[in-house]
Amino acid sequence: MELREFFHKDAIELELKSNDKDDLLKELIGLLKLDEKSEGILFKMLKRRENLGSTGIGRGIAIPHCRSLVVNRLRVAFARKSEGVDFKAIDDQPVHHFFLIVAPPLEVSNQYLPVLGKIAQFAKDPEVPKRLAVLRNRDEFLDLLEQKGV
Amino acid sequence: MHPQLEILLQIQDLKTQRRELAETERERQVEELEFHVNVEEAVQELDHKIAEMEAQLTPAIRNRYARIASGRGRAVVPVIQGICYGCFVSIPTALATDSARNDQIRHCDHCGRFLYVIG
Ligand SMILES: [Zn+2]
Numbered sequence: 001m002e003l004r005e006f007f008h009k010d011a012i013e014l015e016l017k018s019n020d021k022d023d024l025l026k027e028l029i030g031l032l033k034l035d036e037k038s039e040g041i042l043f044k045m046l047k048r049r050e051n052l053g054s055t056g057i058g059r060g061i062a063i064p065h066c067r068s069l070v071v072n073r074l075r076v077a078f079a080r081k082s083e084g085v086d087f088k089a090i091d092d093q094p095v096h097h098f099f100l101i102v103a104p105p106l107e108v109s110n111q112y113l114p115v116l117g118k119i120a121q122f123a124k125d126p127e128v129p130k131r132l133a134v135l136r137n138r139d140e141f142l143d144l145l146e147q148k149g150v
Numbered sequence: 151m152h153p154q155l156e157i158l159l160q161i162q163d164l165k166t167q168r169r170e171l172a173e174t175e176r177e178r179q180v181e182e183l184e185f186h187v188n189v190e191e192a193v194q195e196l197d198h199k200i201a202e203m204e205a206q207l208t209p210a211i212r213n214r215y216a217r218i219a220s221g222r223g224r225a226v227v228p229v230i231q232g233i234c235y236g237c238f239v240s241i242p243t244a245l246a247t248d249s250a251r252n253d254q255i256r257h258c259d260h261c262g263r264f265l266y267v268i269g
Contacts, residue, residue, distance in 0.1 A: 035269075037151045037156070037252075041156065041159055041160060041163070044160060045160070045163050045164075045167075048164070048167075048196075048199065049167070051195070052187055052191075052192040052195060052196075053181075053185055053186055053187040053188070053192070054185075055185055057184060057185060063184075063185075066163070066167065067163065067166045067167065067170070068163045068166075069159050069162055069163060069226065069227075069228050069266055069268075070159070070268070071268075072228065072230050072268045072269075090185075090186055104228065105162070105163075105166040105224070106235060113176050113177060113180060116180060116184075117180060117184075120180070120184045
């Protein structure tokens with residue numbers, strides 16, 4: 001299993017516009033191109049997950065994630081906000097890089113936790129935040145995943 | 151979407167989250183180790199939220215929901231490509247493809263679960 005297989009190019013955004021946590025979550029969800037009702041339900045679920053503890057794991061990276069009935073297969077997105085946003089991260093630092101992971105309650109191939117684990121592992125690589133910060137296009141993001149062997 | 155169906159979906163999503171945290175070892179580990187979640191507190195919080203959402207169901211739907219949930223676990227299931235994901239029996243085409251499909255509360259003829267049709 002390679003992470004890059006899961007990222008659709010339309011779901012990679014290098015210049016997010018939002019300036020606060022709620023708007024940013026909405027913008028991130030928008031990358032999945034769901035209908036409006038589904039987006040609203042997903043937003044509530046992701047908010048509730050954030051209320052249990054921020055998915056901002058430190059060093060400028062957050063991994064909002066949940067399972068929801070509104071998707072019929074595993075969906076992922078990556079987005080960057082160069083200026084950073086207050087995401088109540090574990091280290092209290094602004095977050096610049098966001099990985100969104102949403103899976104249906106039941107998956108035939110059970111990819112949700114392995115994908116979440118791989119992204120968390122990728123995020124811990126000390127070199128990754130600075131590499132993400134200088135990405136110039138979507139292909140460079142996919143190439144970085146490949147270079148890091150995730 | 152029918153407003154009660156929207157509530158049912160949210161309850162089911164919350165229950166999924168609760169089950170994974172409370173009963174799935176790997177999920178709990180990931181949330182504890184990677185995201186520093188206090189699982190006990192999180193489960194309590196989710197129980198509270200689930201109860202709050204259940205109180206928003208009309209009595210008739212709440213009764214039916216409680217009956218299915220206690221007997222068959224998941225009370226709300228998706229319909230994907232015409233298949234009920236509760237019992238994996240195919241459902242009538244009209245229900246599976248109707249554009250206003252989620253505007254009404256519907257049940258699977260076979261297992262009785264509430265249905266949410268995904269495109
Ligand atoms: Zn059924």
